Amino acid sequence: xxxxxxxxxxxxxxxxxxxxxxxxxxxxxxxxxxxxxxxxxxxxxxxxxxxxxxxxxxxxxxxxxxxxxxxxxxxxxxxxxxxxxxxxxxxxxxxxxxxxxxxxxxxxxxxxxxxxxxxxxxxxxxxxxxxxxxxxxxxxxxxxxxxxxxxxxxxxxxxxxxxxxxxxxxxxxxxxxxxxxxxxxxxxxxxxxxxxxxxxxxxxxxxxxxxxxxxxxxxxxxxxxxxxxxxxxxxxxxxxxxxxxxxxxxxxxxxxxxxxxxxxxxxxxxxxxxxxxxxxxxxxxxxxxxxxxxxxxxxxxxxxxxxxxxxxxxxxxxxxxxxxxxxxxxxxxxxxxxxxxxxxxxxxxxxxxxxxxxxxxxxxxxxxxxxxxxxxxxxxxxxxxxxxxxxxxxxxxxxxxxxxxxxxxxxxxxxxxxxxxxxxxxxxxxxxxxxxxxxxxxxxxxxxxxxxxxxxxxxx
Ligand code: ARG
Numbered sequence: 001x002x003x004x005x006x007x008x009x010x011x012x013x014x015x016x017x018x019x020x021x022x023x024x025x026x027x028x029x030x031x032x033x034x035x036x037x038x039x040x041x042x043x044x045x046x047x048x049x050x051x052x053x054x055x056x057x058x059x060x061x062x063x064x065x066x067x068x069x070x071x072x073x074x075x076x077x078x079x080x081x082x083x084x085x086x087x088x089x090x091x092x093x094x095x096x097x098x099x100x101x102x103x104x105x106x107x108x109x110x111x112x113x114x115x116x117x118x119x120x121x122x123x124x125x126x127x128x129x130x131x132x133x134x135x136x137x138x139x140x141x142x143x144x145x146x147x148x149x150x151x152x153x154x155x156x157x158x159x160x161x162x163x164x165x166x167x168x169x170x171x172x173x174x175x176x177x178x179x180x181x182x183x184x185x186x187x188x189x190x191x192x193x194x195x196x197x198x199x200x201x202x203x204x205x206x207x208x209x210x211x212x213x214x215x216x217x218x219x220x221x222x223x224x225x226x227x228x229x230x231x232x233x234x235x236x237x238x239x240x241x242x243x244x245x246x247x248x249x250x251x252x253x254x255x256x257x258x259x260x261x262x263x264x265x266x267x268x269x270x271x272x273x274x275x276x277x278x279x280x281x282x283x284x285x286x287x288x289x290x291x292x293x294x295x296x297x298x299x300x301x302x303x304x305x306x307x308x309x310x311x312x313x314x315x316x317x318x319x320x321x322x323x324x325x326x327x328x329x330x331x332x333x334x335x336x337x338x339x340x341x342x343x344x345x346x347x348x349x350x351x352x353x354x355x356x357x358x359x360x361x362x363x364x365x366x367x368x369x370x371x372x373x374x375x376x377x378x379x380x381x382x383x384x385x386x387x388x389x390x391x392x393x394x395x396x397x398x399x400x401x402x403x404x405x406x407x408x409x410x411x412x413x414x415x416x417x418x419x420x421x422x423x424x425x426x427x428x429x430x431x432x433x434x435x436x437x438x439x440x441x442x443x444x445x446x447x448x449x450x451x452x453x454x455x456x457x458x459x460x
Contacts, residue, residue: 019083023080023082024083031121033071034117034120041196042196043057045210046107049208049212056100059097060100060104067092084110084323090105111200111201112200115232116194118236119235123192126191129246129336132344133181133184134181135344136177136343136344136347137458139347140170140173140174141455141458143170143347144166144170147170148451149430150166150353150359151165152166152361153358162442163432163433165444171451180242180246183242184239186238190234192221193219194219194223195230198226200317201230201316201318202226227316231314233322237307237311240303240329243303243336247300250297251293251294254293261285261351269354274351275289289350290346293342300331302328303332306324363403363429366394366404369394371427371431371435372390372393372423373386376418380418381418389415393407405427
């Protein structure tokens with residue numbers, strides 16, 4: 001009959017369907033390198049505290065290292081009978097080093113073990129995602145430097161509002177992803193805390209040294225309460241929050257790119273390496289990349305919601321429900337990295353801004369109306385009065401099929417005697433943008449300063 005996993009309290013093996021249902025090896029194999037690293041630190045700690053001998057710790061370490069090599073070379077593929085990665089490694093260790101392998105689990109439980117593994121995994125992935133964010137930001141910066149004086153319509157309510165420097169528009173995404181980077185920095189702090197040595201829930205009777213194993217593993221701190229240590233997944237929820245916000249930002253940019261690539265906007269051209277066609281409509285060129293990024297946002301939000309719901313009803317301490325934390329975390333990590341990479345490639349080689357079309361776009365609307373009102377307000381006409389007056393001009397111009405720049409000086413002066421010949425200069429698109437030179441505004445000087453600040457952030 002099949003070998004059973006549990007102590008001699010058990011007389012028979014699990015029902016095969018239940019064994020499959022119970023197992024996590026199918027996905028937690030992802031943690032194997034961290035599991036081995038954690039076990040080596042645990043073995044060293046056991047030797048330092050004389051719970052096992054130095055020679056025994058040596059044997060455990062070399063056996064564990066061998067499993068790492070076997071795994072890396074594709075020669076360690078534990079099946080469902082191992083239940084999870086922790087049992088798989090321990091079982092193989094005993095095969096390799098013999099009975100001494102049975103000492104590894106002294107003063108440890110899979111509960112503090114899995115908590116250690118997932119933290120080691122997540123802290124490494126946080127650093128990776130931060131690198132992906134930096135590459136994405138640098139792609140934004142490259143476009144920004146080229147397009148300080150390229151104008152693009154700015155919208156509120158998706159109605160033409162005021163024209164912008166294209167660089168200013170792109171730098172808004174730089175700022176969002178800068179917050180994302182900083183948020184991950186913060187999540188890292190609460191991820192990098194060691195639960196190892198919390199035991200199953202209550203600590204252990206052995207004279208362990210938690211600070212030592214934590215130090216070996218590069219943790220900044222250790223959990224103060226063993227119950228909290230084995231059952232806390234706050235850091236994972238915080239990570240999924242941070243991941244969700246990254247996706248919000250990528251999804252908003254995606255939405256804009258999809259609009260910009262449409263015939264109605266025509267602000268960008270999609271290059272062949274980053275666009276797709278239709279199986280039936282020969283003329284089509286589709287923005288699949290940003291659409292997929294927008295679509296994948298949903299699954300990351302789902303993983304955040306999933307883990308929140310897993311946690312909300314759990315009594316202390318470990319419950320098997322916690323095994324359900326992993327797939328969502330793994331998938332969120334993979335999705336965020338894949339989306340950041342795809343969007344970075346899209347920015348670097350997949351889009352071209354249609355500058356002629358953009359400069360025509362900002363010249364053909366009433367998005368300089370605020371500037372007429374500002375012009376009058378600058379000549380001591382109270383702003384609200386100026387605002388109403390310009391509203392009237394917009395109405396009559398619309399009816400006459402004219403733009404503000406088409407009004408004669410006479411017409412301007414009939415409206416208000418304060419108008420002079422410099423009104424034409426004041427409402428020219430370039431001037432309108434460059435004049436918004438308040439701190440953080442779209443004025444070219446502001447944008448150039450923003451670019452140099454962004455550049456210096458990239459080097460941190
Ligand atoms: N596979 C389990 C998990 O992912 C490991 C911890 C199991 N602990 C236990 N007492 N059943 O959470």
